[in-house]
Amino acid sequence: MKIETTPIQDLIIINPTVFEDARGYFFEAYNQNSLAVQGIHINFVQDNQSFSKRGTLRGLHYQNPPYAQTKLVRVLQGEIIDVAVDIRKQSPTYGQHFAIRLSAENKKQLLIPHGFAHGFSVISETAVVLYKCDQFYNKASEGGIRFDDPSLNIDWGMDLAAAIVSDKDLVLPGIEGCNSEF
Numbered sequence: 001m002k003i004e005t006t007p008i009q010d011l012i013i014i015n016p017t018v019f020e021d022a023r024g025y026f027f028e029a030y031n032q033n034s035l036a037v038q039g040i041h042i043n044f045v046q047d048n049q050s051f052s053k054r055g056t057l058r059g060l061h062y063q064n065p066p067y068a069q070t071k072l073v074r075v076l077q078g079e080i081i082d083v084a085v086d087i088r089k090q091s092p093t094y095g096q097h098f099a100i101r102l103s104a105e106n107k108k109q110l111l112i113p114h115g116f117a118h119g120f121s122v123i124s125e126t127a128v129v130l131y132k133c134d135q136f137y138n139k140a141s142e143g144g145i146r147f148d149d150p151s152l153n154i155d156w157g158m159d160l161a162a163a164i165v166s167d168k169d170l171v172l173p174g175i176e177g178c179n180s181e182f
C-alpha cells in the first residue's frame with residue numbers, strides 16, 4: 001500500500017497494491033498492520049455505506065469532539081469527487097479544501113482525520129461509497145458547512161443548480177457560521 005501526502009497536513013491518499021491476472025484482481029482495502037508500519041494508528045469501529053444517483057451531493061459534514069470521526073473513504077462502484085475541508089481553527093490551511101476523484105476503477109482511498117468537514121458529489125450514473133469511522137455517530141455532535149459556500153469555491157464537477165441535496169444540507173451555514181470546535 002502506497003501513501004500519498006496532500007497539500008493539507010494530515011490528509012492522505014492511500015493507494016492499495018493491486019494484484020491483477022486473468023481472473024480479475026485482488027487487493028487489501030484495509031490492513032491495520034500495514035497502516036501502522038506507515039505510522040497510522042486508527043481503530044475503526046463503524047462502516048457506513050451509501051448508494052447515490054448522478055448529481056447527488058452529500059455534505060459537508062463533521063462531528064465535534066469528543067465524537068469527532070476519522071474517515072477512510074473509498075468507492076465500491078462508480079465515481080465521486082470527494083472533498084475534505086480543513087476546519088481546524090489553528091491550522092495554517094484552515095478553510096482550504098482538497099478534492100480528489102475516487103472510483104471503483106482507481107481504487108484510491110482518502111483518509112480524512114478529525115478536524116475536517118467531508119462531502120462528495122456523484123459524477124457517474126450511480127455510486128456506492130463505503131467509509132470506515134473511528135468513532136460512532138453522535139447526532140448531538142454533528143455539524144456541517146454549506147456545500148456552495150463561496151469562500152470555499154469548491155468545484156464539485158457538476159451544475160450545482162441541478163444538484164440533488166438533502167433538505168438538511170441546504171440549510172447548513174457557511175464556514176464562518178459553522179459550530180466547529182476544532
